[in-house]
Amino acid sequence: MIGFIATRLFQSVIVMLTVALIAFALFRFVGDPINNMVGQDTTLEERAALKERLGLNDPFFIQFARFAGNAAQGEFGFSYQHRRPVSELVAERLPATLELSLISAILALAIGIPMGVYTALRRNGLLSRAFMTLSLIGVSLPTFLIGILLILFFGVILRWLPTFGRGEVVDLGGWTTGLLTESGLRSLIMPAITLALFQMTLIMRLVRAEMLEVLRTDFVKFARARGLPDRYVHFKTALKNTLVPVITITGLQLGSIIAFAIITESVFQWPGMGLLFIQAIGNVDIPVMAAYLVMIAFFFVVINFVVDMLYYAVDPRLRVDARGGH
Amino acid sequence: MVALLDIKGLRVEFPSRRGHVVAIQDLTLELAPGEILGVVGESGAGKSTIGAAVSGLLEPPGEVTGGEVRLKGERIDNLDEHQRRAIRGRRIGMIFQDPLTSLDPLQTIERQLIDTIDHHLAVGEKEARARAVNLLDQVGIPDPNVRIAQYPHQFSGGMRQRVVIALALAAEPELVIADEPTTALDVSVQAQILELLKSLCREKQVGMILITHDMGVIADTADRVCVMYRGRVVETGVTTQIIGAPRHDYTKSLISAIPRPDRRSRRFPLVTYIEGEEERPEKIDLGSHWLGQSRDFGAGEDVMLKAEDLRMEFLTQRSMWRSKRKYLRAVDDVSFEIRSGEVFGLVGESGSGKSTIARLVTGIYRPSGGSVTFAGQDLTALKTRAEAAPWRRQMQMIFQDPFSSLNGRMRVRDIVAEPIHFHRLAGSREEAQKIVKDLLELVGLGAAAAVRFPHEFSGGQRQRISIARALATRPRFLICDEPTSALDVSIQAQILNLLKDLQEQLQLSVLFISHDLPVIRQMCDRVGVMRHGKLLEVAETETLFQRPSHEYSRHLLDLMPKLEGLRREEVMEGQSVA
Numbered sequence: 001m002i003g004f005i006a007t008r009l010f011q012s013v014i015v016m017l018t019v020a021l022i023a024f025a026l027f028r029f030v031g032d033p034i035n036n037m038v039g040q041d042t043t044l045e046e047r048a049a050l051k052e053r054l055g056l057n058d059p060f061f062i063q064f065a066r067f068a069g070n071a072a073q074g075e076f077g078f079s080y081q082h083r084r085p086v087s088e089l090v091a092e093r094l095p096a097t098l099e100l101s102l103i104s105a106i107l108a109l110a111i112g113i114p115m116g117v118y119t120a121l122r123r124n125g126l127l128s129r130a131f132m133t134l135s136l137i138g139v140s141l142p143t144f145l146i147g148i149l150l151i152l153f154f155g156v157i158l159r160w161l162p163t164f165g166r167g168e169v170v171d172l173g174g175w176t177t178g179l180l181t182e183s184g185l186r187s188l189i190m191p192a193i194t195l196a197l198f199q200m201t202l203i204m205r206l207v208r209a210e211m212l213e214v215l216r217t218d219f220v221k222f223a224r225a226r227g228l229p230d231r232y233v234h235f236k237t238a239l240k241n242t243l244v245p246v247i248t249i250t251g252l253q254l255g256s257i258i259a260f261a262i263i264t265e266s267v268f269q270w271p272g273m274g275l276l277f278i279q280a281i282g283n284v285d286i287p288v289m290a291a292y293l294v295m296i297a298f299f300f301v302v303i304n305f306v307v308d309m310l311y312y313a314v315d316p317r318l319r320v321d322a323r324g325g326h
Numbered sequence: 327m328v329a330l331l332d333i334k335g336l337r338v339e340f341p342s343r344r345g346h347v348v349a350i351q352d353l354t355l356e357l358a359p360g361e362i363l364g365v366v367g368e369s370g371a372g373k374s375t376i377g378a379a380v381s382g383l384l385e386p387p388g389e390v391t392g393g394e395v396r397l398k399g400e401r402i403d404n405l406d407e408h409q410r411r412a413i414r415g416r417r418i419g420m421i422f423q424d425p426l427t428s429l430d431p432l433q434t435i436e437r438q439l440i441d442t443i444d445h446h447l448a449v450g451e452k453e454a455r456a457r458a459v460n461l462l463d464q465v466g467i468p469d470p471n472v473r474i475a476q477y478p479h480q481f482s483g484g485m486r487q488r489v490v491i492a493l494a495l496a497a498e499p500e501l502v503i504a505d506e507p508t509t510a511l512d513v514s515v516q517a518q519i520l521e522l523l524k525s526l527c528r529e530k531q532v533g534m535i536l537i538t539h540d541m542g543v544i545a546d547t548a549d550r551v552c553v554m555y556r557g558r559v560v561e562t563g564v565t566t567q568i569i570g571a572p573r574h575d576y577t578k579s580l581i582s583a584i585p586r587p588d589r590r591s592r593r594f595p596l597v598t599y600i601e602g603e604e605e606r607p608e609k610i611d612l613g614s615h616w617l618g619q620s621r622d623f624g625a626g627e628d629v630m631l632k633a634e635d636l637r638m639e640f641l642t643q644r645s646m647w648r649s650k651r652k653y654l655r656a657v658d659d660v661s662f663e664i665r666s667g668e669v670f671g672l673v674g675e676s677g678s679g680k681s682t683i684a685r686l687v688t689g690i691y692r693p694s695g696g697s698v699t700f701a702g703q704d705l706t707a708l709k710t711r712a713e714a715a716p717w718r719r720q721m722q723m724i725f726q727d728p729f730s731s732l733n734g735r736m737r738v739r740d741i742v743a744e745p746i747h748f749h750r751l752a753g754s755r756e757e758a759q760k761i762v763k764d765l766l767e768l769v770g771l772g773a774a775a776a777v778r779f780p781h782e783f784s785g786g787q788r789q790r791i792s793i794a795r796a797l798a799t800r801p802r803f804l805i806c807d808e809p810t811s812a813l814d815v816s817i818q819a820q821i822l823n824l825l826k827d828l829q830e831q832l833q834l835s836v837l838f839i840s841h842d843l844p845v846i847r848q849m850c851d852r853v854g855v856m857r858h859g860k861l862l863e864v865a866e867t868e869t870l871f872q873r874p875s876h877e878y879s880r881h882l883l884d885l886m887p888k889l890e891g892l893r894r895e896e897v898m899e900g901q902s903v904a
Contacts, residue, residue: 218427225383225422226442226493227415236441240432316477317431 008308012301017068019297023290024067027077028056076291081283086291089276094295095176096166097265097272101258103192108199108257109250115200116207117242120215121234131204138201143260147194147267154190162187164269191268195261199253206249210242217241244315251307255300328399330533331357331380331501336403337392338372338379349375349388350557359500360531362524364548364565366538366580368814369785372557373537377503379403380535381418382410397501416446419494419532423506425487429478435462435489436474439496446497461492466522483676484515491522495530502527502534508543512675513841513885520547539814541584542886545569553577583819585844630701630803630835631664631687637695638682638859656682658859659696664803669829669836671850671867673843673882679859680839684807687837688723689714700803719749722796726808728788732780738791739776742766745798765794769824786817793824797832804829805837810845822849843886847871855879 034047034056042050051057055066070076076086115135119128155163167183169176178184214220215238223233262274269275273292280288312318336353339346350372357363365373378384380395382405395403402413414420422428430438439458440451449457455474462470465488478486487507494502504523508516524547527534536548544551544565551568553561553576561574572578636657643652657679664670672680685691687698689705698705700717708714722745725731732741742762745751752758763773769790780788789809796804806825810818822845829836840846846853847867854864855876863876874880 218422218424219430221383222420222422222428222490222493223430225381225414225420226496227411227413228442228445229411232441232445237430237433241430244432315432316434317479 004312005309008305012305015301016294016297020068020071020294021064023071023293024064026293027067027286027290028063071291071294076294077287079280079285079288081280081285081288086287089288090273090291090295091174092176093271093273093276096178096270097258097261097274099178100188100191100195100264100270100272101254101261103188104196104199104257105254107192107196108203108253111196112200112203113207113246116204117211117234117239119204120208120211123212135201135204138197139205143194143198143263144267146197147190147264150190150194151267161190163190166271191264191270194267195257195264199257202253203246203250207242207246210245211238214238214241240314244311247307247310247314251303251310252300255296255303258299259296329356329396330359330361330398331355331535332396332399333376333380333393334396335393336376336379336390336395338375338384338388339391340388342387348557350379353393353559355552355559355562357501357533357535359533360527361550362527362534362536362548364536364538364544364551365554366541366544366551367554368539368580368816370556371554373539373554374505377420377505377535377537380501381414381420381503382407383414383420415442415499416497417499417501419497419499419502421487421490421494421502421504421507424510425483425490426510428490429486429493431478434475434477435481439474439493442493442496458492458496461496462489464526465489465492465495466518467492483511484519487511487515487519488522491519491526495526495532498530500532502532503537504534505537506539507536509538509540513882514675516543517546517885523547541569541581541815553580580815583815585819585822585842585848628666629663629699630666630668631837632699633663633683633687633696634661634699635696636660636683636686636693636698638679638686638691639694655859657686657693660856660859660861661696662854662861662864664835664837666835667833668852669838669850671846671853672837672839672856673841673846673853674856675841677858678856680841680856681807682859683856684723684805684837684839688721688805689718715749719745719799720801721803721805722799722801723805723807724789724792724796724809726811728785728792728812731792732788734780736779737776738766738771738778738780741780741791742776742794742798745795749799751799761798762794765797766791768797768828769794770820784817785813786821789813789817789821790824793821793828797828801834802832803835803837805839807839808841809838811840811842818845825849843871843882855882 034051034054038047038050055063058066074087074090076090078084079086079089082089115131119125119131122128151163154161162183165187166178167185167187168181169178169184170180178188219241220233220238223237228237261270261272262278264270265272265274266278273295276288277292279285280292333353333355336350337348338350339348341347353376355363365376367373375384375388378388379390380402382402384390390403393403394401397413397417402410405413429435436455436458439461440454443449443454443457444451447454447457459470459474462474467473467485467488473481478489481489491507502523507523508519511519520543523534523536526532536544538544548565551563551565552559553568553572553574555576561568561572561577563573568577569581572581637655637659638657639653639655641651642654643650660679660683662670672683674680682691686693687700693706697707700721703717705714705717708717736744739759739762742765743758746758746761752761759776762776766773766775771787771790771794775783775787775791780791783791792809804825809825810821813821825836826849828834838846838849840849850867852864853867853870855862855870855874855878857878863870863874863879865875870879871883874883
C-alpha cells in the first residue's frame with residue numbers, strides 16, 4: 001500500500017515538473033519578457049540591467065529550478081496587465097472557480113448516477129426514454145448555447161435569476177464565498193447547471209451502460225437465484241460493481257469541469273480563473289497564463305491521485321499484494 | 327409419498343418476431359428427496375431452461391406456456407414474482423457453471439453468506455455468521471474462520487465453487503439445481519466437487535437436478551438420467567441402464583460418440599442421429615492440389631520441432647530491486663521433440679503450462695531461457711519479424727474458443743484469405759479466392775460459407791473456419807490448443823476426425839494440447855504429461871495409458887470418468903460380434 005502511494009506520488013511529481021517546464025518555456029521564450037515589462041523609452045542599458053536583475057542571463061536549468069521552486073510556493077511573478085503579483089490575482093479568483101466547479105460536480109453526480117441507474121433498471125420505461133432523449137440534447141448542445149438560452153429564458157424573459165457575476169460574497173479570511181448569501185446562491189444556479197449539464201449526461205450514459213453490463217453478469221444472476229431482494233441485488237451488488245469503472249471517468253471529468261469552466265465563466269461573466277485566463281490571453285499576460293496552466297495540471301494530478309486511492313478502497317482485487325493473498 | 331419435485335407436461339416458449347421457439351415441450355419428470363437426477367443433452371437441447379423454469383428465472387421473453395411444476399405437492403409455476411423470490415434460495419438452491427464469475431468480487435465471502443442466510447432465515451447477524459462458518463466447514467474449506475473474511479479472488483477455482491455451493495445451501499433448500507457445476511474445473515477438482523455434492527445430498531436429503539453435457543459426470547454422480555434432445559426428453563432411466571444399455575437411438579449414438587478412454591480406435595464414432603448434418607463433400611485430390619503441391623520445405627527432416635530447456639517466467643511482483651521481484655515459473659526447463667508427421671500430445675491440468683508452451687513455440691511469448699528449433703532453424707535466434715515470417719508461416723495455431731478467435735466484422739472468405747495475403751502466397755486476389763473456396767470445401771463447410779459472417783455459424787462450424795484459416799498458409803506444423811473443449815461431444819467427434827484426416831493427407835506434424843485424456847488417446851502418437859510447468863513424462867500413447875511410469879500420470883488416469891464399468895454389457899456385445 002505504501003509502495004503504491006509512493007509510486008503514484010512520484011509519478012505525480014514527474015507530471016507536475018513536465019507541465020512546469022512547458023509553462024516555463026512559455027514564460028521565457030514566447031515573446032521577450034523584458035519587452036513586456038518596460039515601456040518604449042527604456043534605454044538598452046536599463047534593459048540589460050533589468051535582465052541581469054531578473055536572472056534572465058542565468059543558465060536555463062537554474063532559471064527553471066527557480067521558476068519551479070517559486071511555483072511550488074505559489075509565486076508566479078507579476079502580471080503584466082494588472083501590475084500585481086499573480087498569486088494575489090489567483091487567490092482572489094480561485095474561490096469563485098472552485099465553488100462553481102464543486103457545485104457543478106455535485107450536481108452532475110447527484111443527478112447523473114441515479115438517472116443512470118434508473119434508466120438501466122427500467123430500460124424500456126417511458127421516463128427512461130425521456131431521460132435518454134434529453135441526455136442526447138445535453139451531450140450535443142454546446143455549453144455556451146445552453147448558457148445563453150438559460151440567460152435568455154430565466155434572466156431576460158422571466159427575470160428570476162441574475163444573468164452575470166457572483167452576487168454578494170462573504171469574505172472568510174481570504175476565501176470569498178457566495179454560498180452564504182441569497183444573491184450569491186441565486187447567481188450560482190444558472191452557471192452551475194450550464195457547467196454540470198454535459199458531465200451529468202455523460203455520467204448518466206456511462207452508469208447506464210456499465211450497469212446494464214453488470215446486470216448481465218453471473219454473480220447478479222446468482223444473487224437473484226439466492227432469492228435476495230431486488231433492492232439488495234441492484235444497489236448492494238450491481239451498483240457497487242458499476243462504480244469501479246465509473247470512478248475513473250468521473251475523476252477525469254471533474255478535472256475537466258474545472259478546466260472547461262472557462263466557457264461558462266465567460267458567458268456568465270463569472271469572476272473566476274477561467275475569465276482571468278481568457279483576459280490574460282487577450283493581453284499576452286504570460287505569467288498569468290503560466291500560472292493557470294500549472295494550477296489546472298495540479299488539479300488534474302490531485303484528482304487522479306484521489307481516484308487511484310478510491311480504486312484501491314473500492315476494489316479488493318487491487319489489495320492482493322498488500323494482504324498476501326491466498 | 328409426495329415427490330419432492332414433480333414436473334408434468336412442461337412447455338416453455340420463447341416468443342419472437344419470427345414465431346415462437348419452443349425450448350421445452352412435454353417435459354415430465356419426478357425427483358425424490360436425496361436423489362440426484364442427471365439431465366444430459368447437447369447445447370441447445372433445453373437443459374438449462376428446465377432449471378430456469380423451475381426456479382422462475384426464465385429470461386424474458388421466455389415463459390411457461392403449459393404443464394405444471396409442483397414442489398412437495400404445491401404448484402410453483404404459477405406464482406407471482408414476490409412468491410417466487412421467497413422460494414428461490416430458501417427452497418430451491420442454484421449452482422452455476424463458472425465459479426470465477428458467480429461471486430460478487432467486491433464483497434467478502436462473509437458478507438455474501440451472512441446476507442443470504444439472514445435474508446431467508448432472519449436469525450440475526452451473529453447466528454448467521456456462526457452458520458456461515460459451519461457451512462464453509464461442511465463444504466470443505468480449511469480454516470473457515472479465517473477464510474470467511476476473504477474476497478472471492480483470494481480463492482482458487484475449486485474453492486470458489488465450494489463457496490458457491492455453500493451459498494446455494496445457505497438457507498437449507500430442499501432442491502438444488504446444479505447447472506454444469508464442474509464444467510469449468512480441472513478433472514481432479516471436478517472429482518472432489520462431485521463427491522461433495524453427492525455426500526451433501528445424501529446427508530441433508532436434498533434432491534438435486536444435475537444438468538451437464540458430460541456423460542462421465544453423470545456416470546459418477548447421478549442415480550437416474552434424463553436424456554434431452556431438441557427440447558424433448560427422449561429417454562429417462564437408471565444411470566447404469568442409460569449408459570450400459572441405452573434404448574433410444576439418440577442416446578445410443580451419443581454414448582458411442584464419447585471418446586473411449588479404454589481403447590484406441592481409428593476414427594471417432596459420429597453422432598449419427600443428428601438431423602440435417604451437412605454431407606461430407608467430394609474429396610479433393612490433395613496430391614495435385616495447391617495445398618499439397620509446392621510445399622517448399624526441405625524434405626525429410628526427422629525432427630520437426632525441438633524444444634530444449636525451455637523456460638518461461640512471469641513477473642508476479644514488481645519491484646525496483648531485482649532481488650525483491652517475484653516470478654512465476656510457468657514453464658520450467660522443458661525439453662521435447664516432435665517428429666515429422668507425428669501428433670504429439672500435451673496433457674495436464676489448468677495452470678500446468680501447456681498453453682504457455684504453445685505460445686512459446688509460436689513466438690507469441692519470448693522464452694526466458696532455452697531454445698525452440700523448428701525444421702533445423704533456431705527460432706529463438708531470429709531477431710526480427712521479417713526474419714521469422716517464413717518459419718512462422720509453416721506453423722499455424724488453432725485456438726480453443728471458436729467464438730473469440732474469429733473477427734466478427736470480417737466475412738469468412740476474408741478471414742481465410744488473410745494469411746494468404748499476409749504471406750503473399752497467391753499471385754492475385756482471384757487466385758486467393760479460389761484457394762479459399764477449396765479450403766472451405768476441404769473442411770466440410772462448402773464454398774457458400776465464404777460470403778457469410780462468423781456469427782452465422784455454430785461453434786463446430788466456426789472451428790472448421792479456424793482450421794481452414796490455419797491451413798491457408800500451407801503449414802507443416804499445426805498447434806491445436808484445446809481445439810474441441812468448447813464443443814459438444816457430437817461436434818467434437820466431427821472436428822477431431824477432420825483434423826485426423828487432414829493430418830494424414832497433408833502429413834502434418836501436430837502439437838495437440840488437451841486436458842481430456844480420452845481425446846488425447848485417440849489423437850496422439852506420443853504424449854507428454856505436464857504439471858506445475860514441468861514435463862513429468864513423455865511416452866508412446868499406448869504405453870502411457872497402459873503402464874504410466876510417473877505417479878502423477880497414474881493419478882490423472884485414475885481420475886478419468888469411468889464409463890467402462892457401466893458399459894460392460896455393450897463391450898461384451900461388441901466382443902461377441904467380433
